Amino acid sequence: MIGATHARDIVLMDRDIVMAIIGMSAWGGIVRYIMLRQKKPIMEEIRACLLQVIVSCFSGMLLSIFVLAHDANDDRLLVIAGLGGVFAGPIITLLGRKFAAIIENFSPGGKEAETAQTLKTSE
Known part of the structure; x- marks a missing residue:
């Protein structure tokens, strides 16, 4: 069991x-590349595959760091790493x-500054 608290x-x-x-993440990237593969010249295919593996x-x-923070076991960690590799595009888009x-939605002054700004504009 791997646990990461800090x-x-x-x-x-x-x-x-x-x-x-x-x-496992790289294997997921290769699977994703094979699923979305298009016929291209061999050098472009190798480049696209390597880029997919990096992402x-x-x-x-x-995802593995997130799972480690929640005290997952080794098997779950590796499964999540592989799934993170396959679904890299949608995960990064969501993040x-x-x-x-x-x-x-970030306001540098906090809620008080936001409320004061709203009061100024309403006057």
Whole structure:
């Protein structure tokens, strides 16, 4: 059972577990590439596959860190890493929308400044 309660736990994690997470994420990226494959020249296909694997590894690592923070077991961690690799595009799109909504609704002065600004504009 792997548990991560602090960032240092994730950074100091066993190298074999990290390599297994990256491997499962990369495998998910290869599966995703095969599912969406189009006929192109061989060099373009290799480039597209490598780009998909890179994005999938990033997405798989993000999901794995999230699962580690919730004290998942090894099997669940690897399954989530693989699924994160396959569904990298939709996951990154959803995260981008969440961050955009957070930034859009962010007010530097907090609620008091927002209320004061609303009162000024209504006068």
